[in-house]
Amino acid sequence: MGFPLLLAIIVTPLVGAVVVALLPAARTEVAKALGYAFTGATAGLCGYLLWHFQAGDRGFQFVYDQPWIPGLGVRFTLGVDGISLFMVVVTGLLFPLGLLASEKYITHRVKAYVAWFLLLETAIMGIFLTLDLIAFFVFWELLLVPMYFLILGWGSARRKYAATKFFIYTGLGSAFLLASTLVLGFLHQADTGVLTFDFRTLADWNGLSGSAEVLLFVGFMAAFAIKAPLFPFHTWLPDVHTEAPTAGSVVLAGVIIKMGAYGFVRFSFELFPQASVDLAPILLVLAVVGIIYGAVVAAMQTDLKRVIAYSSVAHMGFVILGIFSLTVIGIDGAVFTMVSHPLTTGALFLLVGMIYERLHTREIGEMGGMWNVAPVLTGLFIAAMFAGIGLPGFSGFVGEFLSLAGAFLYDRPFAIVAALGVIFAAVYMLWPFKRAFAGRASGAVVRMKDLDLREIVVVVPLLALSLFLGLYPKPVLDRIEPAADRAVRNFERKTDYRSPEESRDRRDTERRVEREQRRAEAREGEK
Amino acid sequence: MIAAAPIATPAVDLWAIAPIIALVATGVGLVLIRALLRRNQAVTPVCFSVAVVGLLVAAGLLARQWHRVRDDGPIVSLADMVRVDPFAVFLGIVIVAATLAGLLLAYAYLRREDLEAPEYFALLLLSAAGMLMMTTANDLVVVFVALEVLSIPLYVLVAFDRRRLRSQEAGLKYFVLGAFSSAVFLYGIALVYGATGTTSLSGIATFLAGNTLFEQTTLLVGLGLLLVGLGFKVAAVPFHMWTPDVYQGAPTPVTAFMAAATKAAAFAAVLRIVLTAFPQYRDDWRPILWVLAALSMLVGAVAALVQNDVKRTLAYSSIAHAGYILMGVYAASSRGREAALLYLLVYAFMAIGAFAVVMIAAPGPDDAKHSYDDYRGLAVRRPVLGGLLIFFVLAQAGVPLTSGFVGKLELFGSVAQAGETSDYVLLVIGVLSAVIAFAFYLRIAWTLVTAPDDDTAVAAAYSTRPRRVDGWTGIVLAGAAALTLVVGVLPGTFIHFARDAVFF
Amino acid sequence: MTEFYRSYLAVAVLILAAIGMVGFMLGLGRLIRPVRAQEQKYIPYEAGSDPTGTFGQSNVRYYVFALLFVIFDVEAVFIFPWAVNLESLGWFGLVEMTIFVVVLTLGLVYAWRKGVLRWA
Secondary structure, X not given: OOOXXXXXXXXXXXXXXXXXXXXXXXXXXHHXXXXXXXXXXXXXXXXXXXXXXXXXXXXXXXXXXXEEEHHHOEEEEEEEOHHHHHHHHHHHHHHHHHHHHHHHHOOOOHHHHHHHHHHHHHHHHHHHHEOEHHHHHHHHHHOHXXXXXXXXXXXXXXXXXXXXXXXXXXXXXXXXXXXXXXXXHHHHHHHHOOOOOEHHHHHHOOOOOHHHHHHHHHHHHHHHHHHOOOOOOOOHHHHHHHHOOHHHHHHHHHHHOHHHHHHHHHHHHHHOHHHHHHHHHHHHHHHHHHHHHHHHHHHHOOXXXXXXXXXXXXXXXXXXXXXXXXXXXHHHHHHHHHHHHHHHHHHHHHHHHHHHHHHOOOEHHHOOOHHHHOHHHHHHHHHHHHHHHOOEOEHHHHHHHHHHHHHHHHOHHHHHHHHHHHHHHHHHHHHHHHHHHOOOOOHHHHHOOOOOHHHHHHHHHHHHHHHHHHHOOHXXXXXXXXXXXHHHHHHHHHOOOOOOOOHHHHHHHHHHHHHHHHHHHHHHHHO | OOOOOOOOOOOOOXXXXXXXXXXXXXXXXXXXXHXXXXXXXXXXXXXXXXXXXXXXXXXXXXXXXXXXXXXXXOEEEXXXXXXXXXXXXXXXXXXXXXXXXXXXXXXXXXXXXXXXXXXXXXHHXXXXXXHHHHHHEOEXXXXXXXXXXXXXXXXXXXXXXOOOHHHHHHHHHHHHHHHHHHHHHHHHHXXXXXXXXXXXXXHHHHHHHHOOOOOOXXXXXXXXXXXXXXXXXXXXXXXXXXXXXXXXXXXXXXHHHHHHHHHHHHHHHHHHHHHHHOHHHHHHHHHHHHHHHHHHHHHHHHHHHOOOEHHHHHHHHHHHHHHHHHHHHHHOOHHHHHHHHHHHHHHHHHHHHHHHHHHHHOOOOOOOOOEHHHHOOHHHHOHHHHHHHHHHXXXXXXXXXXXXXXXXXXXXXXXXXXXXXXXXXXXXXXXXXXXXXXXXXXXXXXXXHOOOOOHHHHHHHHHOOOOOOOHHHHHHHHHHHHHHHHHHHOOHHHHHHXXXXXXX | OOHHHHHHHHHHHHHHHHHHHHHHHHHHHHHHOOOOOOHHHHOOOEOOEOOOOOOOOOOHHHHHHXXXXXXXXXXXXXXXXXXXXXXXXXXXXXXXXXXXXXXXXXXXXXXXXXXXXXXX
């Protein structure tokens, strides 16, 4: 084993958090600089990971394995595949930007802010990279602590309520996650005599009885559905988004709410294939309800940040829709949306944060006429808005289209109803836009300053990336597809579910995967 | 005329009870030193040194015993009444460590509160001797004697701060309820003796294995009463009512000692009695423990949520922790015992650490101000002290990379392994309780990092000169923090240690 | 009902009889006695003299002495059976008893040095 890259990705921000925490409180400049250095270094490692990732490989790469709690068979196992790869990369990208965006907004107790922020990055990276269920839970739980402190310490007026709500919802979810994990591990031990929580071993094991599988699936689902957030477990999301500091919102929308969807694909699918297949219709119904409900409620909001928060509920509906269509193309689309949504929503949250810094309000009614006063802001907002709506050419379109296609293959009514959500999206984004930006400027808006260079630098990369992926999604899809294909094959191997996808498409995928593998082997051979 | 037939005196292996003798001798010696050096200024330092030496000797003896009993099997002596096995030695080490902490913490505390130091040291050591006796007891009568020996000094210790009304109240409350529970326990012994004809734990097991009872009510009622009596000592719901008042009222070093050592000793008795004497009646006592564990976890966590006093919150949380440990007893497996032992070890240090900070950090001269407002902004004013308290409460909450997490995981795992539906229900209750507990632990942590809202409170907090952390307390804090961190990050050694100790 | 419990039946009957007897006698007295309320009749009886109004007449020092007495009382309870069997217990018994007495004496020394034994 060479350099433990994945371990480094997790440990770098942790080291940063400790170092920053040990600084004297007065040295805010040093704290900030170290924050950039450590998030930047992590981002660099993520870039290295992306570069060296083998596109055609179905399995896990860069695997790192260490015993941790020997008595319980808990190991510290890390690995990355096409599904987690992009979540890691997006996380690596969002954190330095989030810090940059906080530059003006966070003025008090900067040191503590930076430290918690770095700890948050460790937790998130850990969640996406671990292959041991207990270690996964560890990071899942660890996430609560920095998030709680970030909301409480630097949120807006009703932060106490929001932090408590976030805490209760996700805490309850993780309670069921831990219980189910332990039960699963010990059932495996009772059957095979080996006590392990290694995800790959448990996924290969086929000894669960039908009812146990359903119960455990529901236990895992409790955690994932709350985090996703799936309708009707979503009510914490708008509150937390509204109260959290901007960088918190960006990270929350960008990666934290993807963890639920990630959990479904990574763990529920492979550990409980039969239950996933059996319960898929229920989750599809919830996803579709979430899409429509999120869109309708978003259109009703008067607070610009809440509009975006509810739009996230709708977007996550698309992700769940794609995942539980149980098709390669649907899962492709879902994971792609998970990559694209942080870019578009992140940009929108950042822009709303910048508006708030200027006007000290997020009420749409108190805005109006910003177009004339701040043309750069408006231009970027328009771009971000269209990216969010899913205009062809932006990445949002690709993901939603593929998800819908998957749902269409699974069962048409789901796709037809869900497609309405795309139309609603135009309504809930364009209507507030008209009220906030068009018209005559009045009140505080008149004296509003346009974006400065720093702010442009924060937002533009996200939008550029979204545009790039919208125009040329192939590199991302190439890396997601083998992993998605593995998930669907897993269903076909373990259950009597058969993917409705055209066999020709599957053969294509198959052939491409083999070709990539041959190429990779050839490359290895050259070395 | 009674014939002068020689009475068979039992073989006495002094080696087996050497740690107990060391503690008792030191305790009695302290009383003598105190009596002789009545007016001498040096009496406190001298007594303190003697007490520390006595404890270190006991610890050394326990360490020697550990290797011997682990490799050569348990030492059974004094007519089968004392059984020194890895289990006993493990808990003995926990108890001696906790006693040492209680001693070191008290040195500065007693001077600050102007209390009689030598008597405190003597009572502490005598109570610890009772606890060691409890861990090695292999006979219900010895368990009872040990219970009294450990309790009576504790009653005095709790009321030791006799100028403070709350301390007196706590002492009286603990005494009345403790005496009551002792009586209940004694009645349980009588009934069990009536049913089986012996008070020896292994004797009871042999009898029950060899005979089928015609009529079980007496035995079951007796067993139930034994569990009630011990339930008081471990502070399990519904026998927990004294805990918050006593923990809050007692001098803080005593609270730390009680939370760590009394729990370990009482659980030693619980584990030994149910597992050694009544393995045949597993299906009868397990439901009782199920209920006790579930109630303790839920009531402890929920009640802690609504407290406004840090010490009281920690008291309620100790009830919840008793519930977690009861899960390990309930599991009635080797893994369950291992988990319970490990948890007793790690909880001892988490609790001592937290109470040590509480002892230093409370404002005001008389150890009475522990409300959340008194602690607001502690971590801002005194980063190291506040940071340590945050660390200890997060460890108690079971945050990963702390010993609390490893311990909880082991306990939950032991219940998950048991594999029945009711086990899973208990598991879910336990995990839910852990989540609720998380909420109030985070609340404490949050209180510590926020500055007070109004300026007068800030002024008041800054005007009282912060209390210095004396060297002994510093040692305790460093030790507790180090152990909590090491077990959390590299649990391997300690799990092996606990695993070696599961053997009766 | 088993034989074991039947033997306790007599005890139960005796308890019931005792309660019944007391109830009967008090009840009968209440029925037949004349009731003439006078204030003096409601004063607590204290050896014939009028109560002075405050409680706590017994000095706390009595309590300390009582406690010391109980300790040595219990000591005697242990020493008598030992003395009766002194021959058969031999040296072992002697050593044990010496330790026991020494420990108790230490307690007495402590009490003495603390000034418990002085009356003033």
